[in-house]
Amino acid sequence: MRGLGIDLCEVGRIERELKRGDAFLRRFFTNSERAYIASRGQMGAQSAAAMFAAKEAFLKAVGTGIGGGIALDAVEHLPGGAPVYRLTGAAQARLGELGAERAFLSLTHEAGMAAAVCVIE
Numbered sequence: 001m002r003g004l005g006i007d008l009c010e011v012g013r014i015e016r017e018l019k020r021g022d023a024f025l026r027r028f029f030t031n032s033e034r035a036y037i038a039s040r041g042q043m044g045a046q047s048a049a050a051m052f053a054a055k056e057a058f059l060k061a062v063g064t065g066i067g068g069g070i071a072l073d074a075v076e077h078l079p080g081g082a083p084v085y086r087l088t089g090a091a092q093a094r095l096g097e098l099g100a101e102r103a104f105l106s107l108t109h110e111a112g113m114a115a116a117v118c119v120i121e
Contacts, residue, residue: 002100003120005060009053011112015045028052028072035081049106049114051077057118058085058103062094070094081105085118095120 007024024050025034033051035043059065066072074091078084083105084103087095095103104119 001121002098003061003063003118005057005062005118005120007050007053007056007116008059008116009056011046011114013047014049014052018045018048021027025058028055029070030073030076032078033076036042046109046114047079050109051117053116054083054085054105054107054118057105057116058087058091060092061103061120062098064094075109077105083116104112 001046008092025037029037029048029051037051040047045052054065054077055072058075059070062070064070070090072090074087076086076088078086085103085105087103098120100120102121104121106117108115
């Protein structure tokens, strides 16, 4: 194991951001993530919260955190089935710097909270 990260995100906070317009989505999410969130209807905020937590968990696992040189949209959650990351740019490069090959992801949400765990191997 090369890294471990966890993050917790309040769904209500994401709901408030979504009500303010699409700037939040455009800043942190890829086109395919935004399409998935939109397709989820009333569950969109919950999905967005889990995806946001997944991004932050990855940044913690690789030791950079937010503002450490990896844009959140370089860490993409692929919906459908078991949760999976698709990494691009600096996110993929950071795996190489760590001598790692994969980033594993687990997501959960309950009672207005979404959580993600990332293991770097």
